[in-house]
Amino acid sequence: MPPAPCHRLSPPARALRALPLLLICAACEGRQSALDPAGEDAAVLLTLFTVMLIGAVILWLAMNGMFYGFTRVHRSQISKTTANSIVIGGGILLPTLLIGALLGWGLSILPDHQKPGDGLRIRVIGEQWWWRVEYWPEGADTPVISANEIRLPAGQRTEFTLTSDRVIHSFWIPALGGKMDMFPGRETTLSLKPEKPGVYRGQCAELCGASHAWMAFEAVVMPPGEFDAWLEQEAAGAQPAEGTEEGRDIFFREGCAACHTIRGTQAQGQVGPDLTHVGSRHSLGAGRLGVTMEEFAAFVTHTEDLKPEVRMPAYDHLSEDERAALAAYLKGLE
Amino acid sequence: MKQVILTLATLAVLGLVGAAAVVGLGLYNVSARVGHLPGVSWVLHTTFRNSVDLRAERPERMPDLADPALIALGAKHYETACLPCHAEPGRERTATMAALVPEPPHIDEAVGDWTPAELHWIVYNGVKMSGMPHWPAERREEEVWSVVAYLEAVQQGIEPQAQQALTADPQVEGPEHAAWCASCHGGVERHVPRLDILTETQIAEALEEYRSGARPSGIMQQAASIPTEAELKELAAWFGDRQPRGAGSGGGGAAERGAVLAQRGTEEVPACTACHGPGATEPNPHFPSLAGQDRAYLATQLRLWRDGTRHGSALMTKAARALEDDQIAELAAWFASLPPQKGTGAPAAAEE
Numbered sequence A: 001m002p003p004a005p006c007h008r009l010s011p012p013a014r015a016l017r018a019l020p021l022l023l024i025c026a027a028c029e030g031r032q033s034a035l036d037p038a039g040e041d042a043a044v045l046l047t048l049f050t051v052m053l054i055g056a057v058i059l060w061l062a063m064n065g066m067f068y069g070f071t072r073v074h075r076s077q078i079s080k081t082t083a084n085s086i087v088i089g090g091g092i093l094l095p096t097l098l099i100g101a102l103l104g105w106g107l108s109i110l111p112d113h114q115k116p117g118d119g120l121r122i123r124v125i126g127e128q129w130w131w132r133v134e135y136w137p138e139g140a141d142t143p144v145i146s147a148n149e150i151r152l153p154a155g156q157r158t159e160f161t162l163t164s165d166r167v168i169h170s171f172w173i174p175a176l177g178g179k180m181d182m183f184p185g186r187e188t189t190l191s192l193k194p195e196k197p198g199v200y201r202g203q204c205a206e207l208c209g210a211s212h213a214w215m216a217f218e219a220v221v222m223p224p225g226e227f228d229a230w231l232e233q234e235a236a237g238a239q240p241a242e243g244t245e246e247g248r249d250i251f252f253r254e255g256c257a258a259c260h261t262i263r264g265t266q267a268q269g270q271v272g273p274d275l276t277h278v279g280s281r282h283s284l285g286a287g288r289l290g291v292t293m294e295e296f297a298a299f300v301t302h303t304e305d306l307k308p309e310v311r312m313p314a315y316d317h318l319s320e321d322e323r324a325a326l327a328a329y330l331k332g333l334e
Numbered sequence B: 001m002k003q004v005i006l007t008l009a010t011l012a013v014l015g016l017v018g019a020a021a022v023v024g025l026g027l028y029n030v031s032a033r034v035g036h037l038p039g040v041s042w043v044l045h046t047t048f049r050n051s052v053d054l055r056a057e058r059p060e061r062m063p064d065l066a067d068p069a070l071i072a073l074g075a076k077h078y079e080t081a082c083l084p085c086h087a088e089p090g091r092e093r094t095a096t097m098a099a100l101v102p103e104p105p106h107i108d109e110a111v112g113d114w115t116p117a118e119l120h121w122i123v124y125n126g127v128k129m130s131g132m133p134h135w136p137a138e139r140r141e142e143e144v145w146s147v148v149a150y151l152e153a154v155q156q157g158i159e160p161q162a163q164q165a166l167t168a169d170p171q172v173e174g175p176e177h178a179a180w181c182a183s184c185h186g187g188v189e190r191h192v193p194r195l196d197i198l199t200e201t202q203i204a205e206a207l208e209e210y211r212s213g214a215r216p217s218g219i220m221q222q223a224a225s226i227p228t229e230a231e232l233k234e235l236a237a238w239f240g241d242r243q244p245r246g247a248g249s250g251g252g253g254a255a256e257r258g259a260v261l262a263q264r265g266t267e268e269v270p271a272c273t274a275c276h277g278p279g280a281t282e283p284n285p286h287f288p289s290l291a292g293q294d295r296a297y298l299a300t301q302l303r304l305w306r307d308g309t310r311h312g313s314a315l316m317t318k319a320a321r322a323l324e325d326d327q328i329a330e331l332a333a334w335f336a337s338l339p340p341q342k343g344t345g346a347p348a349a350a351e352e
Helices: A012-027 A040-073 A080-114 A224-235 A243-254 A293-301 A320-331 B002-024 B040-057 B069-079 B116-125 B140-156 B160-167 B180-184 B200-212 B218-222 B228-241 B253-264 B296-309 B316-322 B327-339
Strands: A119-128 A130-135 A144-147 A149-153 A157-166 A169-172 A181-183 A188-192 A198-205 A215-220
Touching: A040 A080, A080 A188, A080 B228, A119 A149, A119 A169, A119 A181, A130 A149, A144 A224, A149 A224, A157 A169, A169 B327, A181 A188, A215 A224, A243 A320, A293 A320, B040 B116, B069 B140, B069 B160, B069 B180, B069 B218, B116 B140, B140 B218, B180 B228, B200 B218, B253 B327, B296 B316, B296 B327
Parallel strands: A119 A157, A149 A215
Antiparallel strands: A119 A130, A130 A144, A157 A188, A169 A181, A169 A198, A198 A215
């Protein structure tokens, strides 16, 4: 492949040249874009957005066209009646009708985003700065507890019950639908019907403190059969990988169990995310890092650097070997 | 007008020169033998009384000052920290102390008719230019109540026999100072930690922190500054070697609520037993055992961690920060109710 023509530029200049392109591309393709819908609700919103955008462009052209026409081309005096009808028609009636129509359409879309689901209900609690997730399959008495990742069956409508711990968060998976605020002491609902299987990204969309920007998650849309199998596996206790006993001992010796639950072990803490199947997730620390062994070790050692003001203390007193062993244990919890 | 200003300026300059001569040439006689000029003592003492009156406020939280354990703790601290100047009931001040200027009053006289809040203010703040020191630790106001409890007992009149019983050291065959340490740390329900459930390292670390002032406590900083470093090490080794005896204080409603909180935690509070046991999956010698620990001590320490007065462990600072007052009481009640245990692992089989 021949080198790009900009290879002679200095790196900052190259980055600068690529910036507009990057910005444009980042918006229309990707895991976190409302312009690349992967579900019914996001598609409706995209239509609304497209109609508004096209309408706005037409109006803008019409306005400027008239301005140009009356000042530069058709410069003769126009009658008072014509002027009045332009102002009343174009300035009062048209906007009222258009905005009224848009409002009616927009309001008619709103209830659709809270339509009852097809059975599965997911309760998400916004914490500072992560997501407590409970799956309530139809008729379930107890939830399947997870954290920092949301899996959804494709082609089915899933209902979300949203609330928060102590500040306002906002739950948003742009590729799947609109956003919904999460309030302490109050529950809001949102329902999503994803269509295309894939991995999308959700993000807290309400400034909620120091690590707001690091409060994200992966939304994994799976074919329904795969989803059911996954949920069954998620409901089961932890299956630590072979040869990770040393890491397990470190986990308990360091008191990690005071805050984290690993079902099937004595770890029952509730302050932090449930780690029963942390090794099978797509990200670590609520979208902060990937899930390689190195990243597990880095998160445990540099917690407060990676997520400012996080409640988890940094375990930087662990030796390299201990970090690696602990990372292997956590990574092995699939 | 000009003349008035000139006269005042001249007087001011003369005054400054005079003051400089007194300081610079040593013209003022500082001899304690000579004492104060007539009236000066009255001015100083009246200022002191009025200053205390103005500043001592009734505190929000005051423990039961009639609690015998609190009185005993205060008496024991008084013995090492205050007795050299103020003597004790039934005994005279030393001749040397009586020659101090200002003369420290004998305790019988010193307690006067001060209210508990005023005594607390005086003991915590000390009194400038009188030789009365302030409490050596920062933000440990609650510790001072033990001394106030003792002073209240003195105010109400304490029999010499009762005084002796309060400060007598138990019979202990240990290294130098062991009996003295055991006079406070020898039992339960004493407002101080029992040491028989702690290890040598834990005791040595605590003593080191007190000695260096890293861990604030007016009582323990004073106590840890008396033995030499080598003696402290011996004491840590000896006390670390004791085996826990006796039973816990038993259950109760608060203890039952504390059990759930300690073992399960909440979404705000980590589970205490994951680190401190009993029943920790992987016992960690760094974390002290709390099973059977003194209830009042536990409650105080949890408050100190939560309020940021005690630090030195990021884990405990974060663990305690969301605790409510009633949760602290419940946790302390539960840990105190457990049979005492050294180490944080599974409870040892009960010995006959």
